[in-house]
Amino acid sequence: MRKSRSAGSAPQLTGNCKRDPESKRRRKEAEIHHALRREPSDVAALRRMAISEGGLLTDEIRCQVWPKLLNVNTDDLPPKPGAELRENNKDYEQVLMDVRRSLRRFPPGMPDEQRAGLQEELIDIILQVLQRNPQLHYYQGYHDIVVTFLLVVGKSLATALVEKLSTHHLRDFMDPTMDNTKHILNYLMPIIDQVNPEVHDFMQRAEVGTIFALSWLITWFGHVLSDFRHVLRLYDFFLACHPLMPIYFAAVIVLYREEEVLESECDMASVHHLLSQIPQDLPYETLISRAGDLFVQFPPSELAREAAQQHAERTAASTFKDFELASAQQRPDSVLRRRFKDLLPTDNHTKTVLTKPRSTRLVKLAVMGLTVALGAAALAVVKTALDWAPKFGLQIFP
Numbered sequence: 001m002r003k004s005r006s007a008g009s010a011p012q013l014t015g016n017c018k019r020d021p022e023s024k025r026r027r028k029e030a031e032i033h034h035a036l037r038r039e040p041s042d043v044a045a046l047r048r049m050a051i052s053e054g055g056l057l058t059d060e061i062r063c064q065v066w067p068k069l070l071n072v073n074t075d076d077l078p079p080k081p082g083a084e085l086r087e088n089n090k091d092y093e094q095v096l097m098d099v100r101r102s103l104r105r106f107p108p109g110m111p112d113e114q115r116a117g118l119q120e121e122l123i124d125i126i127l128q129v130l131q132r133n134p135q136l137h138y139y140q141g142y143h144d145i146v147v148t149f150l151l152v153v154g155k156s157l158a159t160a161l162v163e164k165l166s167t168h169h170l171r172d173f174m175d176p177t178m179d180n181t182k183h184i185l186n187y188l189m190p191i192i193d194q195v196n197p198e199v200h201d202f203m204q205r206a207e208v209g210t211i212f213a214l215s216w217l218i219t220w221f222g223h224v225l226s227d228f229r230h231v232l233r234l235y236d237f238f239l240a241c242h243p244l245m246p247i248y249f250a251a252v253i254v255l256y257r258e259e260e261v262l263e264s265e266c267d268m269a270s271v272h273h274l275l276s277q278i279p280q281d282l283p284y285e286t287l288i289s290r291a292g293d294l295f296v297q298f299p300p301s302e303l304a305r306e307a308a309q310q311h312a313e314r315t316a317a318s319t320f321k322d323f324e325l326a327s328a329q330q331r332p333d334s335v336l337r338r339r340f341k342d343l344l345p346t347d348n349h350t351k352t353v354l355t356k357p358r359s360t361r362l363v364k365l366a367v368m369g370l371t372v373a374l375g376a377a378a379l380a381v382v383k384t385a386l387d388w389a390p391k392f393g394l395q396i397f398p
Contacts, residue, residue, distance in 0.1 A: 025057065032061055041068050047240040051292065053285050055236030062236070063153050069239045070164045077160045081128045091138045095126050098143045105147045107228065121155045122147055129163045136166055136174040144219035145170065148231055169243045173218045183307065184217065184247055185210040190306035191251040194298050199258050208271040213250045216278070220246055224278045237288050244300050248291040253278065256287060 028049060035045035046065050049056065056062050067074050086092050099119050106115045125146055130136055145165070149158035172180035188210045193200040215223050220238055222231050238245055254261065254275060264270045 025054065028052075028054065029057060029061070032056070032065065036064055036068070043068050050236040050240035051288070055233045059152050059232075062232070063157065066149075066153065066161055066239060067157065070161055070168075072157075072160045072164050074157065074160075077156050078128060078132065078163065080156075081124055081131075085124060085127050085131060089127055089131070091130055092123075092127065094140070095123055095138060095143065098140055099123050099126075102143055102147060104226070105144060105222070106151070118147075118150060122150055125150060125155060125159045125162060128159055129166055132163060133167060136171070137176050139173055139218060141215060141219040141223055142170070142173070144222040148220075148222050148228075148235060151228075152232065165239075169238070170218075172243075181214075181218065184244065185213060186307040187244060187247045187300065187303055188213055188251055188254075190303045191248060191294060191298060192254055193306070194303075195251070195255055195294065196258060199255065199261055202262055202266060203254075203271060206266045206271040207268045208275070209268075212272050212276040213247075213254075216250050216253075217246050221249075221278075226280055230282075230284055233284055233288070237291075241292075242295065242300070245291060245295060248295050249287065251294065252287045252290045253282065255290075256282070 032046065032049050035042040035049065038045075046068050050065065050069065056065050066072075099122050102119070102122070103115070106118065122143060126138065126143060129146075130138055146158070146162050149161050149165075152158075153161065166174060172184060175181075189200060189203070192203070220231075221234050225231050225234075234249070237249075257275070257279075260274060261271065264274050
């Protein structure tokens with residue numbers, strides 16, 4: 001007798017359907033909607049879906065899932081701002097200039113009138129978030145992040161999502177100084193060193209530093225990628241992960257360009273020019289997988305000493321425990337233990353990232369490739385972040 005699927009289980013497809021891209025897409029959509037219908041929503045499953053191949057697939061789905069990932073109550077959105085929002089606002093002139101220069105961030109072919117209206121909404125979102133959170137300081141590049149949310153979810157919901165993001169993931173960039181931003185950039189070279197010491201040493205000899213990656217980091221690559229689809233794919237990934245994931249993604253871009261780097265002149269100007277011109281045809285799914293791999297293999301806790309960690313209690317990364325505990329409905333610890341135990345047999349196909357033979361643990365971790373088990377590694381990203389984030393009393397999201 002054929003067993004019926006229980007009402008509480010996620011939809012499953014078998015056989016050749018798994019190999020058919022359209023069937024795979026429909027299956028993923030069904031799993032996302034199933035996780036959304038759960039009461040409460042299965043945020044851990046939504047994180048896995050956002051990280052796995054293809055991300056959240058459509059803007060309609062993003063409108064539903066992004067608030068879940070950021071623990072935003074869509075029934076309690078910020079009020080519409082009044083005309084006084086722009087009056088005597090210390091940031092207004094700078095925001096206005098930046099937004100006026102943001103024409104390329106809007107879809108090509110958009111009517112001028114429609115774009116002008118969206119730019120006015122963009123200004124309002126930024127000023128309202130800053131007004132409601134006086135501890136935050138505007139920085140150039142912030143508008144590149146805000147416009148992404150505006151184009152996907154609209155003004156009202158974008159305001160709520162950006163406010164939550166600004167008080168967590170982006171908080172370090174919105175300090176009065178760049179100290180915490182520089183601290184995050186300091187993780188870039190230790191990650192590269194772990195994976196490819198030759199590239200690391202070449203960059204050190206060239207004295208290129210990390211400033212080439214600044215615009216990548218503080219705009220979540222929104223300022224440097226011309227294809228909006230790629231920006232959205234990265235936002236799905238970053239929203240589901242630890243706040244330091246963008247710096248891991250920056251590292252895999254540098255590592256992907258290993259040959260170009262090593263063939264360039266070993267001086268600061270040449271290497272900086274090369275790396276600051278980000279290619280537009282990157283293999284994004286592969287790089288996302290590798291970034292997740294590196295996070296699992298070399299979590300921030302293992303890199304902190306090399307990155308000369310300072311003021312950890314003030315950084316967004318250090319408060320991720322509070323954020324994740326408030327936004328997720330279940331912890332994946334037991335699932336992780338079970339999934340990673342199954343992954344231990346070596347598969348040569350998973351060894352997409354070469355690492356230094358620093359310890360037996362790293363050798364074991366090398367086989368845990370996202371290319372074959374992205375769901376498990378997605379959970380590991382959350383779990384590793386929880387393990388790393390120090391405990392402290394402040395509850396960011398009541």
